[in-house]
Amino acid sequence: MAVETSRVGAAIRGEFPIFEHTTYLNSCSQGALSYRVRRAYEEYLDGWDENGAEWEHWVERAESARAAFARLLRAGPGEIAVTTSVSQGVSGIVSALDLATRPRIVISEYEFPTVGQIAHAQELRGAEVVHVRPEADGSIPPELYAAVVDERTALVCCTTISYRTGHRHDVAEIARIAHDAGALCLADSYQGIGAIDFDAPALGVDFVTGGTVKYLLASSGLGFLYVRGGLLPELLPTQTGWFADEDIFQMDISDYSPAADARRFDAGTPPVPNIYGGLAGMSIVEEAGTAAIEEHIAGLADRLIAGLDELGATVATPREPERRGPLVCVRSTDVRTLVDTLAAARIVCSERDSNLRIALHLYNVDEDVDIVLTSLARHRHLLA
Ligand SMILES: Cc1ncc(COP(=O)(O)O)c(C=O)c1O
Numbered sequence: 001m002a003v004e005t006s007r008v009g010a011a012i013r014g015e016f017p018i019f020e021h022t023t024y025l026n027s028c029s030q031g032a033l034s035y036r037v038r039r040a041y042e043e044y045l046d047g048w049d050e051n052g053a054e055w056e057h058w059v060e061r062a063e064s065a066r067a068a069f070a071r072l073l074r075a076g077p078g079e080i081a082v083t084t085s086v087s088q089g090v091s092g093i094v095s096a097l098d099l100a101t102r103p104r105i106v107i108s109e110y111e112f113p114t115v116g117q118i119a120h121a122q123e124l125r126g127a128e129v130v131h132v133r134p135e136a137d138g139s140i141p142p143e144l145y146a147a148v149v150d151e152r153t154a155l156v157c158c159t160t161i162s163y164r165t166g167h168r169h170d171v172a173e174i175a176r177i178a179h180d181a182g183a184l185c186l187a188d189s190y191q192g193i194g195a196i197d198f199d200a201p202a203l204g205v206d207f208v209t210g211g212t213v214k215y216l217l218a219s220s221g222l223g224f225l226y227v228r229g230g231l232l233p234e235l236l237p238t239q240t241g242w243f244a245d246e247d248i249f250q251m252d253i254s255d256y257s258p259a260a261d262a263r264r265f266d267a268g269t270p271p272v273p274n275i276y277g278g279l280a281g282m283s284i285v286e287e288a289g290t291a292a293i294e295e296h297i298a299g300l301a302d303r304l305i306a307g308l309d310e311l312g313a314t315v316a317t318p319r320e321p322e323r324r325g326p327l328v329c330v331r332s333t334d335v336r337t338l339v340d341t342l343a344a345a346r347i348v349c350s351e352r353d354s355n356l357r358i359a360l361h362l363y364n365v366d367e368d369v370d371i372v373l374t375s376l377a378r379h380r381h382l383l384a
Pocket of ligand 1: 084085086087088112114159163188189190191211223
């Protein structure tokens with residue numbers, strides 16, 4: 001146990017060469033590249049070179065990815081679809097909804113564009129999309145959902161952690177509100193998975209989606225969709241593909257017979273190279289343990305927020321540890337210039353709206369926080 005919990009901070013940083021020259025605080029956009037993930041891609045290429053089409057092995061790797069996602073969510077592998085993106089998972093969900101009986105889809109203002117756009121695309125099928133907008137302080141309390149979720153609602157979408165402000169939402173309560181009205185609930189958790197301890201069944205949510213680009217430390221082209229097991233008999237996605245069939249290798253084109261489990265939300269040929277990278281990235285997260293990672297990040301976030309307060313900056317992310325995660329946002333008067341100025345000093349952050357986004361992960365240390373704070377003090381005029 002002691003070994004596991006020590007695989008954060010200085011103990012893991014050497015796996016990520018970028019820290020030799022850069023203060024990397026941008027895991028909300030893209031996790032840093034490790035030697036392990038680079039080697040995994042090489043292993044894929046070597047196997048392909050040596051053995052040709054290793055399809056049996058590659059399909060086994062896809063099943064290993066399903067199992068790894070399941071462990072991270074404390075779900076069963078039969079509750080996980082392996083996808084290429086959040087977009088694929090969400091399109092699969094809406095394709096399974098009966099919008100004739102329940103036309104309403106509720107989304108929060110903090111949804112990632114893909115979720116909002118997929119919801120609005122359903123207007124072509126008769127959907128009515130309702131937005132839940134944040135209060136003046138940027139929070140979205142569950143009561144705001146309760147005001148618009150009704151017996152005509154099919155799906156309620158929330159985001160575990162806002163990519164725009166770092167707010168963490170009460171997913172369990174939002175799911176309860178959805179269920180009270182007979183609706184289903186989706187939590188886009190891309191900005192949390194890998195950085196927070198996550199228990200999908202305990203939250204009671206119906207769907208959880210995310211991918212490996214950010215806190216799971218790998219590349220684009222691999223994601224997951226959790227579908228609560230009990231729900232599966234009712235849900236038939238019409239967005240599908242041969243890897244979602246009950247018997248993939250039967251090659252039968254005479255009917256639609258989807259897998260009994262969440263694999264029915266898979267689609268075409270699995271993204272094999274990304275699966276190699278994803279498994280390597282997830283192994284780093286799993287070795288550290290998500291509880292230890294969350295605790296490590298919370299300590300760094302406390303230090304960062306205290307430093308920002310000393311600068312008199314306006315922190316857009318809530319202060320209470322249970323209402324935030326790995327992303328701390330601070331208001332800027334000219335955020336593009338601020339991101340560029342930090343980049344010139346080899347400090348990598350990002351921006352959304354007028355917020356500077358500072359993302360913390362297992363490989364960050366106190367020194368990273370102090371470096372960004374020192375630089376922000378020097379450019380105080382760019383903070384609101
Ligand atoms: C909250 C959130 N959802 C979804 C995505 C990406 O969606 P997709 O995998 O469809 O590109 C991102 C980031 O890229 C994100 O931050």
